[in-house]
Amino acid sequence: MVHSKNDKLKRESGSNFMPKFDEKGLLTAVVIDGKSRSVLMVAFMDKEALAATRATGLAHFHSRSRNRLWCKGESSGNVLKVEAIAVDCDQDALVLTCSPAGPTCHTGSNSCFYRQLEGQDLIPLSN
Structure with missing residues (x-):
């Protein structure tokens, strides 16, 4: 899809929300903790997930493995x-500032980023 310079200018400098979904219909969503400001997780949102998030105030994502909408924490x-939702300069990525109701990672860790790469080894980080 070709966009005009005017669309690019509106998207990058304007005040209208014009999300730029990729060829699979997805945006990258980085989730940070509202208190600690630490990165909790990275996921993807499609139009349905973005609309559900905005309507309910709860983070919804598009599950690529299940190919469906899911509300983070729907089972746990x-x-x-x-x-808050911050939008990057070309509107193809979002940062969701959230208040988590418990551990974010399916492993039980507060964050999905619970290890650090040192050489070839993954070293656990303290939560």
């Missing part, structure tokens, strides 16, 4: 209450 109860 560890939902993410959205406090």
Whole structure:
């Protein structure tokens, strides 16, 4: 899809929300903790997930493995209450500032980023 310079200017400098979904219909969504500001997880949103998030105030994503909408915490109860949504310069990525109701990672860790790469080894980070 070809966009005009005017569309690019509106998207990058304007005040209208014009999300730029990729060829698979997805945006990258980085989730950070509203208190600690640490990165909790990275996921993807399609139009349906973005609309559900905005309508409910709870973080919804597109599950690529299940190919469906999912509300974070729908089975664990560890939902993410959205406090704010920041939009990057070309509107193809979002940062969701959230208040987590419990651990964010399916492993039980507070964050999905619980290890650090040192050489060829993954070293656990303290939560």
